[in-house]
Amino acid sequence: MATDTTTEVAGGFGQVSRTVGQLFRYLLLAATLFGLVFVTILLVYVANDAIQPLTADPGWHLTFFLALVVPTLAAGAYVYRRDGEAFQTGALAIGLAVVSLMFSGGAAMIFADIVEPLTFLAFLVAVAVPGVVTLAVVAYDDRIPFLGQFAVTVAAFYLSLFGVPGPLGAAAGISSVVPGVFGLLAGVPLAPAPWLLAVLSVGLPLAAVGGSLVARDRGRRARLFAGAGILAVPLAGGIVGPFVGVDPLPATVVASVGFVPPIVYAANVAINVPRERVALLIPVTIIVGALVGAFAVDLAGFAGPQSWVDWAFLTASHSNTAEDAGFYPAIGGSILLMVTVAVFAFPVGVGAAVYLEEYAPDNRFTRVVDVNISNLAGVPSVVYGLLGFGLFVTYLGQPDGTVLLGGLTLGLLILPIVIISAREAIRSVPEEQRAASYGMGATKWQTVKNVVLPRSFSGILTGTILALGRAIGETAPLIMIGAPNVTYSLPTSFSEAASAMPLQVYAWSSLYAGPNFYNKVVPAGVVVLVAVLLAMNSIAIVLRNKYQVGD
Amino acid sequence: MTENTSETRAESDGGTTADPTNDEMVIETDVAGATDDRDSTATPDPIIRSRDLDVFYGEERALDSIDIDIPENRVTAIIGPSGCGKSTFLRCVNRMNDRIDSCRVTGELSLRGKNVYDDDVDPVALRRRVGMVFQEPNPFPKSIYDNVAYGLDIQDVEGDHDEIVEESLKRAALWDEVNHQLDSSGLELSGGQQQRLCIARAIAPDPEVLLMDEPASALDPVATSQVEDLIEELAEDYTVIIVTHNMQQAARISDKTAVFLTGGELVEFGDTEQIFENPEHQRVEDYITGKFG
Numbered sequence: 001m002a003t004d005t006t007t008e009v010a011g012g013f014g015q016v017s018r019t020v021g022q023l024f025r026y027l028l029l030a031a032t033l034f035g036l037v038f039v040t041i042l043l044v045y046v047a048n049d050a051i052q053p054l055t056a057d058p059g060w061h062l063t064f065f066l067a068l069v070v071p072t073l074a075a076g077a078y079v080y081r082r083d084g085e086a087f088q089t090g091a092l093a094i095g096l097a098v099v100s101l102m103f104s105g106g107a108a109m110i111f112a113d114i115v116e117p118l119t120f121l122a123f124l125v126a127v128a129v130p131g132v133v134t135l136a137v138v139a140y141d142d143r144i145p146f147l148g149q150f151a152v153t154v155a156a157f158y159l160s161l162f163g164v165p166g167p168l169g170a171a172a173g174i175s176s177v178v179p180g181v182f183g184l185l186a187g188v189p190l191a192p193a194p195w196l197l198a199v200l201s202v203g204l205p206l207a208a209v210g211g212s213l214v215a216r217d218r219g220r221r222a223r224l225f226a227g228a229g230i231l232a233v234p235l236a237g238g239i240v241g242p243f244v245g246v247d248p249l250p251a252t253v254v255a256s257v258g259f260v261p262p263i264v265y266a267a268n269v270a271i272n273v274p275r276e277r278v279a280l281l282i283p284v285t286i287i288v289g290a291l292v293g294a295f296a297v298d299l300a301g302f303a304g305p306q307s308w309v310d311w312a313f314l315t316a317s318h319s320n321t322a323e324d325a326g327f328y329p330a331i332g333g334s335i336l337l338m339v340t341v342a343v344f345a346f347p348v349g350v351g352a353a354v355y356l357e358e359y360a361p362d363n364r365f366t367r368v369v370d371v372n373i374s375n376l377a378g379v380p381s382v383v384y385g386l387l388g389f390g391l392f393v394t395y396l397g398q399p400d401g402t403v404l405l406g407g408l409t410l411g412l413l414i415l416p417i418v419i420i421s422a423r424e425a426i427r428s429v430p431e432e433q434r435a436a437s438y439g440m441g442a443t444k445w446q447t448v449k450n451v452v453l454p455r456s457f458s459g460i461l462t463g464t465i466l467a468l469g470r471a472i473g474e475t476a477p478l479i480m481i482g483a484p485n486v487t488y489s490l491p492t493s494f495s496e497a498a499s500a501m502p503l504q505v506y507a508w509s510s511l512y513a514g515p516n517f518y519n520k521v522v523p524a525g526v527v528v529l530v531a532v533l534l535a536m537n538s539i540a541i542v543l544r545n546k547y548q549v550g551d
Numbered sequence: 552m553t554e555n556t557s558e559t560r561a562e563s564d565g566g567t568t569a570d571p572t573n574d575e576m577v578i579e580t581d582v583a584g585a586t587d588d589r590d591s592t593a594t595p596d597p598i599i600r601s602r603d604l605d606v607f608y609g610e611e612r613a614l615d616s617i618d619i620d621i622p623e624n625r626v627t628a629i630i631g632p633s634g635c636g637k638s639t640f641l642r643c644v645n646r647m648n649d650r651i652d653s654c655r656v657t658g659e660l661s662l663r664g665k666n667v668y669d670d671d672v673d674p675v676a677l678r679r680r681v682g683m684v685f686q687e688p689n690p691f692p693k694s695i696y697d698n699v700a701y702g703l704d705i706q707d708v709e710g711d712h713d714e715i716v717e718e719s720l721k722r723a724a725l726w727d728e729v730n731h732q733l734d735s736s737g738l739e740l741s742g743g744q745q746q747r748l749c750i751a752r753a754i755a756p757d758p759e760v761l762l763m764d765e766p767a768s769a770l771d772p773v774a775t776s777q778v779e780d781l782i783e784e785l786a787e788d789y790t791v792i793i794v795t796h797n798m799q800q801a802a803r804i805s806d807k808t809a810v811f812l813t814g815g816e817l818v819e820f821g822d823t824e825q826i827f828e829n830p831e832h833q834r835v836e837d838y839i840t841g842k843f844g
């Protein structure tokens with residue numbers, strides 16, 4: 001009877017029963033939260049094992065509670081009540097700082113152990129020079145036919161990167177006559193200290209971008225000034241680093257990649273958005289609170305938590321004793337894998353998406369391709385591993401387990417996801433925009449280049465980052481292609497074998513060397529992996545929100 | 552002769568229309584009459600001319616044997632009830648119909664004597680000569696400047712783009728409102744301003760013909776009258792074809808009026824004054840005075 005929807009006359013209108021509807025509603029809510037709650041509980045357990053917050057002195061907790069948590073909550077509440085948008089800006093600043101710092105760690109790793117700063121700088125210059133040539137040629141495009149432009153561009157890149165005669169000549173047995181810009185610079189015998197080179201190659205571009213952002217409305221001189229101010233950050237990093245026990249090179253990179261973006265963001269808010277200046281209260285409170293807390297804890301001698309995720313864990317390699325085991329080579333391997341995956345899957349996936357959405361005729365072939373891309377997205381990852389092994393190792397004779405092989409295999413794995421999400425983004429460009437462009441006499445290429453891609457770009461990027469998040473956690477395909485579970489040093493090139501974070505965790509979990517591996521080191525690895533994943537996803541989410549506001 | 556026409560029409564139409572056959576015959580006869588009439592008052596120099604133009608969406612006929620001569624440097628209004636094929640006709644002129652897969656066009660539509668449906672006509676080149684303004688304002692999410700300069704950039708128009716952008720914005724009666732914010736996004740303008748921005752964008756590369764599909768339907772009365780003034784001014788240099796549901800608007804701004812009625816027929820075409828004061832066909836009069844449609 002309770003489910004009866006008849007009305008009873010009361011107060012003139014009566015009531016309509018909604019019991020079933022309410023029940024249904026709460027069942028749906030339960031279904032929504034089910035997975036989320038269980039994963040959260042699991043992660044809390046894992047984080048507890050890895051970080052062991054309860055091993056800290058109560059005084060330690062109390063100090064940080066008073067110095068950091070209470071002021072932060074107060075500042076947050078104050079800013080939120082004054083201006084909801086400013087609160088978002090402040091939260092974003094903190095998020096940006098955390099994410100930048102994490103990425104700066106990765107970048108520092110790359111510069112310390114994988115790419116020489118000189119090589120990187122030489123590469124940058126060798127790409128920039130023909131880039132400028134290309135721009136110049138394009139500016140005169142009414143006087144030079146397309147094929148001429150194309151030839152000049154290709155020649156400029158080839159000469160700059162490889163010199164004369166380059167790999168083409170090498171294939172024909174002619175040795176190098178004139179080195180390219182890259183060879184010339186990379187071979188300079190008397191180069192300044194590596195950290196100064198890092199300032200040049202990483203800090204300078206960031207300073208240029210940041211300077212023009214911060215002082216965008218204030219003329220050339222202000223922009224130069226702001227840029228110089230920003231450049232001081234990596235310089236200071238390199239100089240101060242050695243005094244606090246960090247090598248100057250990683251210190252420079254961390255200062256550039258980790259400190260510059262949040263500083264630029266904060267400076268931009270402070271200078272250009274006076275209405276939201278109050279937002280900066282939040283990051284300032286957090287930074288000051290953390291410093292004060294750390295200082296006070298040190299003074300009072302309170303011990304912090306005995307976290308397994310500590311500096312040693314992040315910078316050491318695997319060891320047979322749990323206390324000494326570290327994650328460093330696995331982190332580096334994952335970074336290199338992700339770079340390879342992105343370089344491969346992004347252009348191919350976006351290209352396929354643009355073709356399918358804008359060019360493909362509506363015929364049976366297209367529909368077959370369409371359906372099968374969706375199918376590919378559901379193929380188990382082990383199968384992709386098998387494919388990678390069969391294609392690259394057995395058929396093309398590549399060595400197993402290399403970064404290149406792993407990257408290509410994972411790239412194949414996420415390719416359908418990249419394609420599907422990029423198509424979604426491209427499809428969300430309103431038809432009226434295309435009509436407007438075609439109506440102006442634009443060709444298909446011009447419409448795609450000027451209207452479709454700019455409008456869908458952040459959506460495409462969001463989808464790609466989420467797909468990369470999938471790739472970074474994959475284990476099975478890497479096992480299939482023979483990637484080593486454990487490596488003791490970072491790979492220094494793409495043709496070297498490398499482990500990856502999930503592989504290393506898997507190796508620890510199957511290593512019966514002691515309960516600590518099982519109970520402590522594995523959770524520590526999981527915490528790092530999940531933190532990287534969350535950082536990537538948060539970038540994607542911020543991008544997506546910005547993109548939706550843009551609509 | 553008129554008898555003949557009506558018979559063949561009735562035959563060729565087969566049983567596709569549900570209208571009483573009698574009615575249809577009368578109207579068809581009248582169309583033939585209208586054609587004669589038009590010939591006698593023929594404008595010397597039609598820039599757009601269609602003969603026997605049929606358009607189908609799949610199996611469905613949207614335009615039925617349209618014959619029309621649109622004079623140069625005049626405003627031609629197209630009026631008619633919803634679904635009678637006005638937009639379809641407009642899209643024939645710049646071949647935007649090519650973008651609709653199910654759409655099929657037969658017959659002839661020529662621009663300055665050249666049939667635009669000939670195999671050697673590049674629709675992209677055609678659209679550079681025939682600008683279009685759509686029913687809903689559709690500026691790009693780019694700056695105001697870049698919006699107006701879009702056609703100049705993609706068509707590689709010679710000359711000083713800054714000057715052309717300024718000139719176009721002035722002609723679209725928008726310059727005074729936006730000259731201090733050319734770098735801000737075109738989407739930040741009001742609907743009426745956006746539509747005038749779209750008009751500026753369409754006229755910047757200096758097309759020969761301007762097609763406007765209900766350009767004022769999304770605008771308030773003030774913006775509407777601004778756009779109307781603008782159209783009258785544009786007609787000094789351009790051939791404007793404008794679709795509208797607003798009779799007063801058609802009467803006010805156009806030199807010639809074409810009345811399409813349901814079924815995709817062009818029922819009457821002639822000088823605007825004559826159409827509105829003394830239409831030849833009862834159905835046209837009924838439509839104009841609001842008795843149906």
Ligand SMILES: Nc1ncnc2c1ncn2[C@@H]1O[C@H](COP(=O)(O)OP(=O)(O)OP(=O)(O)O)[C@@H](O)[C@H]1O
Nearest residue numbers: 608613631632633634635636637638639640651653
């Ligand atoms: N893309 C399309 N696909 C299929 N049929 C279409 C398409 N566009 C228009 N039609 C059909 O063609 C006929 C004419 O449509 P059209 O849009 O030209 O009418 P209209 O006179 O512009 O109407 P309105 O005043 O409502 O804009 C209608 O019957 C419509 O259903």
Ligand SMILES: [Mg+2]
Nearest residue numbers: 637638639764
């Ligand atoms: Mg229409």
